[in-house]
Amino acid sequence: MVQNIINVKNLSKSFDISSKEPGFKGTIKHFFRRQTKSLKVIKDISFEIKEGEIVGFLGANGAGKTTILKMLCGLIYPSEGSILVSGYLPFRRKENFLKNITLIMGQKQQLIWDLPPIESFYLNASIYDLDKFEAKKRIKKLSEMLEIDEELFIPVRKLSLGQRMKSELLAALIHEPNILFLDEPTLGLDINAQRNLRKFLQRYNKETNATICLTSHYMKDITSLCKRVICVHEGRISYNGKLDLLLKKLSPVKEILIVCRTEEDAIKLENSGFSVKNKIKNEITIKIENHSITSSLKTILNNFDIEDLFINEPPIDEVIGKVLIKKNYDI
Amino acid sequence: MNIRKYLKVYKKFLHTSLASELEYKTNILVDLITAILSLVGSIFLLSIFFQNNGYIGGWKFEQAMIIQAIYTILNGITNTWFNPNLTEIVKHIREGTLDFVLLKPIDSQFFISLKKINPSGFLEIMLGFLLLFFCIRINQININLSFLTLSSITISCSICILYSLWFFISTTTIWFVKTWNAIEVLRSFLYIGRFPLNSFSFSLRIFFSVFIPIAFITTIPSEVFLGLSVLWKILLEVIVATVFLITSRKFWLFALKFYSSASS
Numbered sequence: 001m002v003q004n005i006i007n008v009k010n011l012s013k014s015f016d017i018s019s020k021e022p023g024f025k026g027t028i029k030h031f032f033r034r035q036t037k038s039l040k041v042i043k044d045i046s047f048e049i050k051e052g053e054i055v056g057f058l059g060a061n062g063a064g065k066t067t068i069l070k071m072l073c074g075l076i077y078p079s080e081g082s083i084l085v086s087g088y089l090p091f092r093r094k095e096n097f098l099k100n101i102t103l104i105m106g107q108k109q110q111l112i113w114d115l116p117p118i119e120s121f122y123l124n125a126s127i128y129d130l131d132k133f134e135a136k137k138r139i140k141k142l143s144e145m146l147e148i149d150e151e152l153f154i155p156v157r158k159l160s161l162g163q164r165m166k167s168e169l170l171a172a173l174i175h176e177p178n179i180l181f182l183d184e185p186t187l188g189l190d191i192n193a194q195r196n197l198r199k200f201l202q203r204y205n206k207e208t209n210a211t212i213c214l215t216s217h218y219m220k221d222i223t224s225l226c227k228r229v230i231c232v233h234e235g236r237i238s239y240n241g242k243l244d245l246l247l248k249k250l251s252p253v254k255e256i257l258i259v260c261r262t263e264e265d266a267i268k269l270e271n272s273g274f275s276v277k278n279k280i281k282n283e284i285t286i287k288i289e290n291h292s293i294t295s296s297l298k299t300i301l302n303n304f305d306i307e308d309l310f311i312n313e314p315p316i317d318e319v320i321g322k323v324l325i326k327k328n329y330d331i
Numbered sequence: 332m333n334i335r336k337y338l339k340v341y342k343k344f345l346h347t348s349l350a351s352e353l354e355y356k357t358n359i360l361v362d363l364i365t366a367i368l369s370l371v372g373s374i375f376l377l378s379i380f381f382q383n384n385g386y387i388g389g390w391k392f393e394q395a396m397i398i399q400a401i402y403t404i405l406n407g408i409t410n411t412w413f414n415p416n417l418t419e420i421v422k423h424i425r426e427g428t429l430d431f432v433l434l435k436p437i438d439s440q441f442f443i444s445l446k447k448i449n450p451s452g453f454l455e456i457m458l459g460f461l462l463l464f465f466c467i468r469i470n471q472i473n474i475n476l477s478f479l480t481l482s483s484i485t486i487s488c489s490i491c492i493l494y495s496l497w498f499f500i501s502t503t504t505i506w507f508v509k510t511w512n513a514i515e516v517l518r519s520f521l522y523i524g525r526f527p528l529n530s531f532s533f534s535l536r537i538f539f540s541v542f543i544p545i546a547f548i549t550t551i552p553s554e555v556f557l558g559l560s561v562l563w564k565i566l567l568e569v570i571v572a573t574v575f576l577i578t579s580r581k582f583w584l585f586a587l588k589f590y591s592s593a594s595s
Contacts, residue, residue: 074433075434093434098434101434103430108431109428115350119350123347126343129333129339
């Protein structure tokens, strides 16, 4: 049986936030008498993650995804509740715990700006106490997986965003961690670079059985990498479960575009009792519930003269968008 | 603590920061020229103060030059290590890149205090030592083992006090985010360290001994060089340096509990 590698129980986090009224008067008031209030950004959440799982954290901006990730890796002290990652209390930041994890942030970088990435890799290797031979071996292996070669010897400031992100990944994985925390790793990357990164993460997970916790606003990252998602809404978990179940629940119908031979056939179909979305000449779009899709299509094909038909899935962004604004999804 | 690992990491720090600095040759050249001009300017300024009766606070010009030499060495150390690293703490905290440091299996204070190096500061250290040897000659100081031990102890303590003060201020960034001004004030106070403590009024002497111990940083090591120092002062400097070093360390560990990281 696969063991839980992350256990979170009744976790909460509050921050002291200062607020400022607009205008000059507000600025002066803010300077002399700063008003702060405690804001609970994570509210009593609990979940577990199994070894080797890839879990996506979904939520609108400010929902608390990054705060959860930062508590899991030990950067932020929790206000209440308990976290156990790989058997360690993360905020104690014990050496063996830190050797097991890594954090990759799409908008922050750890590579030395004026030097080629290879220098940062060897620096990290010395921090993780790897000898030169072992470091060389791992750099070779990871650079092959990431498909980077010459870029290793070009100053970071001259690399493209995609090349830089690949190098960031290599720097963050040189110690072969078994838990990866990724905070929007594909941010700002072009479509090809995003795809390559996803491909790499899939391969890394498969080859090393590493656990991956990921936040991303690109739905493609979530759908192609994560079987399970945790949706966060205003600091609370609104859904924790399989992604396909969530999608089925959120989009119970499929849209089918049917091209009839003649306009008369289209009119006949329009009046046959199906839920019609629209009709333009001989093309008609109907909505069919997922569970009755096979029987409905059989009826249509047997009774009407059909030239062509297309089954359209609703856009994933639109479906997931519904999650981000709802408080609870019981599935 | 694994000393071998830390030495290996420090070797890498030296290598990467030197390589980074050497990417900008002109900048290094300008820094070197600035260091020379700054020393010449300081000696010239000091000579003006001593023009009237040749004494300030009971110190002759030749003796006061020792303070200048020690100040130059400390300033060189400041420019080589403290300035490039400790000012970076503010940036780390504002931009949230301290996250990467905290998640490395290495002491975070070691990492942020020693990661960078400014090679042009080495020239200042060298110039300081040259001036110090010159002062030893003109003041006819007898070099023996006890002199070497005491001077090494007092200069090391001065470095520790200076580092701790700077590190302490930089640490407050975790709460106040911007503390650049406080560091600038500290640097301005350090300029005072170029003059003998006796040249200031009683109240200022108390201020620079108790509240901001600039006096310990240059005057006590200089007194050792001139054979004017008494044991209790040296012991006091050792105690102050130890207390400062321990307090800055504890303060850093305490402050980290309040680190909230920058938002993404």
